[in-house]
Amino acid sequence: MPEKNREVEAFEGFEEISIDYENIDVADIMSQIKRKISSQQKSSLQGEYFDRGESSLYPPEFEAVGEARSKIINLLLRIMRPLTPLIKLLTLPVYQELAETRRNLTKTTERTQRTKEYTKLLHSLTHNIIVELTKLKIEEENLKVKTRIIEKDLELLQKREKALEEKVFK
């Protein structure tokens, strides 16, 4: 297709969507839209990840370099994963491996402990909320009863007022 026939439209919040006006293909436009939406969603998810406090390893200008490097490292690690026990056996002395395992175990225990404490805290918080809500409910009931009594008193007073008026003006 000659380039002059292809018009490229840019839409706010999207990457470019290219539409060939000479030969419109709805299926192609829709797949571009779907691709764009999924890439947007992915990037917004990534954004959320970083917003949670996970900072990037590299300043923005080195982001691309850092990304490429981390991709290569990840790839190498993935390739070498089946060989990890063998490498460890050959490179690390047994006592070092033991120490590493212990370190990992301590870390996991700490994490479990933290989660436990957090769960306890949540439990007591929920308990307190329930107690407070119960108190409020009882108080609300009391206030309702009081309101009803006041209403009755008011009614009675109105009746008395009427009766008195009738007596006075007769």
Added chain:
Amino acid sequence: MKIAFVVQRYGLEISGGAELHCRWIAEHMKKYCDVEVLTTRAFDYITWKNYYPRGEDIINGIPVKRFSVKRARNPRKFGRIQDYILKNEHLEKDELKWLKEEGPFSPALLKYIKRHEDDYDYFIFYCCRYYHSYWGINTVPNKSILVPTAEHDPVIHLKIFKDLLKKPRAIIYLTEEEKKMINSLSQNQNIPGDVVGVGIEAPSNFSAGEFLQRQGIKGDYIIYVGRIDENKGCDKLFDYFLKFKREKTSDISLALVGSTVLKIPSHPDIFHLGFISEKEKFSVLDSALLLVMPSFYESLSIVTLEAWALGKPVLANARCDVLKGQCLRSNAGLYYENYEEFKSALEILLSSSSLRKTMGDNGRQYLNKNYTWEIVENKFLSILDRLEQE
């Protein structure tokens, strides 16, 4: 050749898709053969209560025989039975009970068909899901042609319909998607049939200016034409449109044409024009930027074809196979499955007038290739010829 069109309702005031299709086809076929319409006295499709006077009538030059509905539908009872058969194991007799309740229950119409079978060469039955079509086809299977107007409705999977769809001499489909669905459902590929659709002619010389001014619509708008109903996906359309307005700084309005059974949100950019005349409908459609069709169930969508006749693109619900298929075949509309897609597709269509124009032109071309009366009439005649030769 004498042909009887057998349809649940018939009249100039009736705007249901299948009924309209029947009337248009009957009016065009009268050039080639004797045409008669056999129908009920019903006007309301919810209860089928007798409304029109009994006996014969002539509508646009076509004799119409009306038969009484013996028992009006009780919507609550019908709902209960339908719910039961869709959710439980059941027998064929339960399905027949459902069909009787579905109606329109007019034994007089069936009695007439049985008695006068020899007076007609063919009976063209409309809508496979109704009582008159099921028992009518069973009464005169060798002379019956069915226009199923089937949608992806759960009841189409009932056993009685699987058997019914194998009985007529021929089947006239409205779209490729309908044909595919019916073929896979009942394995009736051996029954002759064709995708015929309907002819569309847009009137010329109209102007919406004054009408729009009266309605208070200023600026650009998109339009929905049809019954404003949850079943037509209008609730979702309102949600999506209002969300779109919140997120985007767009001046676009939404105009709604048709009677409503749903509460329309009060928003300065949503206009309900109500039920309007054909000419007014075409004029507001012509002034709109695009037509939006949020419906889940459509067996043809005449209004989509009308929009293309006027060179307007369409934004359709992708969950409706027919609408999605039409958009893909014509390259004249985009579609959406969720809000994100709705937003993106609407944004693209609104921001590019050349895209709207090209898509509209595609729609017009698609219409001229498939949905002119000449093509539709020829397809009908070729089916009749084929049956005659058999």
